[in-house]
Amino acid sequence: MxxxxxxxxxxxxxxxxxxxxxxxxxxxxxxxxxxxxxxxxxxxxxxxxxxxxxxxxxxxxxxxxxxxxxxxxxxxxxxxxxxxxxxxxxxxxxxxxxxxxxxxDDASAFNNLGHVLIELGRKAEAETALRTAIEIDPHRASAHFNLHAVVYRDDDLDPAIASLEAALATSTDDGKSQFFHAMCLKQKGDKDAAIASFDKVPLDDMDTIIGLTAGTMLCARSNKTPQSEYSARARKPTRMRKTRRQSTG
CATH class of the missing domain: 1.25.40.10 (Tetratricopeptide repeat domain)
Incomplete structure (x- = not known):
C-alpha cells in the first residue's frame, strides 16, 4: 500500500x-x-x-x-x-x-477581499475588510497600503498619509507606499517632507516609480487622483504564509 x-x-x-x-x-x-x-x-x-x-x-x-x-x-x-x-x-x-x-482569522483573505472590493468600487465594504485584516495582523503592510486608497480624500489627506506611514513602519523597503506617501505630502503642500520621503524610495523600485510617475501625470491631465487610478492595481493578491490543513469531514 x-x-x-x-x-x-x-x-x-x-x-x-x-x-x-x-x-x-x-x-x-x-x-x-x-x-x-x-x-x-x-x-x-x-x-x-x-x-x-x-x-x-x-x-x-x-x-x-x-x-x-x-x-x-x-x-x-x-x-x-x-x-x-x-x-x-x-x-x-x-x-x-x-x-x-x-x-x-486569516488576514490575507480579508486583505485580498478588500483589494477586489476596491476594484469593484465598493469602498465602504473594502474598508471593513481591510480594517479586519489589520485587526488580525497589524503588521500587514499591504493591508495598510490598500486602506490608503479607500480613505484618500483631496480635502483631507491625513488618513491616507497615516495608512501609508503604517505600511512603511512594517515594510521600510516598500517603494510603492513610499512613493504615494511622498505624493500625498506634496499634494498637502509639505514640499520638504515630500522630497525627504521620495528620497527613501529604494533604487530597486525606480523602474516601478517611473511608471507610477507617468501614470500620475496622466491622472493630472484627466483630473483623476493617482490613488484612484492606482487603487485597482495596488497589490497583487497575497499568498498565505501558514499551512492550513482542514478536515474533509
Missing part, C-alpha cells in the same frame, strides 16, 4: 526556473493521483500550475478541490487569487467572501 504524501499548501517554495516548475507540477500530479479525495492535494497542484502560468488549469483544480469538500477554505482563497489574476474580479470577490467565512 503506497504511503500517502502529506501536502504543505502554500509553504512549497516553487523555483522560478521552468525546469523546477515542471518538476513541481509533476510532483503534485503524482500526489493528487495517490490521494484523489484529498482537496488539499488538488489545491497544491493548482498552486503549482498557477506558478507555471497555467491559470485556467489552476482554477479547474481549485474548483475540483471544492467539489470534494465545499467547506475547504484554502481552496476558495486560492481560487480567488487565480480569478483575480485572470481578471475575473466579480468572481474573485465571491470566492474571497466564501474564504473569509471559513478562514475568519
Amino acid at each position: 503506497p504511503i500517502m504524501p502529506k501536502h504543505s499548501t502554500n509553504l512549497v517554495k516553487f523555483s522560478k526556473g521552468q525546469d523546477r516548475q515542471d518538476e513541481s507540477v509533476a510532483k503534485f500530479e503524482r500526489a493528487a493521483a495517490l490521494a484523489p479525495d484529498d482537496p488539499g492535494m488538488h489545491t497544491d497542484l493548482g498552486a503549482a500550475l498557477r506558478t507555471r502560468g497555467q491559470i485556467t488549469e489552476a482554477i479547474g483544480r481549485y474548483e475540483h478541490a471544492l467539489s470534494i469538500d465545499p467547506e475547504f477554505g484554502l481552496a476558495y482563497y486560492s481560487l480567488g487569487n487565480a480569478l483575480s489574476e485572470y481578471g475575473k474580479i466579480a468572481e474573485a470577490e465571491e470566492a474571497y467572501q466564501q474564504a473569509v467565512q471559513r478562514l475568519p
